[in-house]
Amino acid sequence: MPVQLPLNIDSVKGFLAPEEGEALYQYALEASQLGPCLEIGSYCGKSTVYLGVACQQNNSVLYAVDHHRGSEEHQLGEEYHDSDLYDDSIQLMDSFKVFRTTMREARLDDTIVPIVAPSAVASRHWATPLGMVxxxxxxSEEAAQTDFRSWVSFIKPGGILAIHDIFPNPEEGGQAPYNIWKLAKASGLFEELPMVNTLGLFRRR
Structure with a gap:
């Protein structure tokens, strides 16, 4: 049975397939009993809603890390640029206002902790163990590797690591997420779980 969300998720900008969102919800429902959850890359909040609703049910929190200036492919002139999210006054992409609107409409302001900063900066003095990342x-290769190095060590035993956009075939998509998925698989730290579409999943040993 599909998860019941407090808003029309199809109205939220994003690139998450429904079955991926439902998998995130189910794993976060379990993982948020171990500790708070954290996502890197919130964009307009589609994945945040799935994760946040699960955390809310356990009176936990979701840290949502994103500088809200867009990834490489969101920039002016790039393939996934969205003019609705471009601030002409400063000539920069800015998804934070839309993200906050999504959180309000999803009634998640008591659950989501937005961290508006680059991933590496947000992790610099991090000390909180996490149920899920x-x-x-x-x-980009640099961005994906940085996210992996910055956050994986904080996942508690039994916790979940999820990585989006896994494309083993280079003709289907970029290889950076797949490369960190391979790092996780080879690390010995994780038990591999079944993939859901392009969502790679692991459990911390």
């Missing part, structure tokens, strides 16, 4: 930030 969802990586869906920048898709």
């Amino acid at each position: 969802f990586i869906d930030g920048g898709h």
Whole structure:
């Protein structure tokens, strides 16, 4: 049975397939009993809603890390640029206002902790163990590797690592998320779980 969300999720901008969102919800429902959850790459809040509703049910929180200036592919002139999210006054992309509107409409202001900063900066003095980390930030090799190195060590035993946009075939999509998925698989730290569409999943040993 599909998860019941407090808003029409199809109205939220984003690139998350419904079955991926429902998998995030189910794993966050379990993981948020271990500790707070964290996502890297919130954009306009589609994945945040799925994760946040699950955390809310356990009176937990979701840290939503995003600088809200867009990934490489969102910039002016790039393939996934959205003019609705472009601030002409400063000539920069800015998804934070739309993100906050999504959180208000989803009634998640008591659950979501937005961290408006680059992933590496947000992690610099981080000390809180996490029940789940969802990586869906920048898709350059440098960005993906930074997200992996910055946050994976904070996942508690039994917790979940989720990585979006896994494309083993280079003709289907970028390889940076797939490369960190391979790092997780080879690390010995995780038990591999079944993939859901392009969502790679692991459980911390």
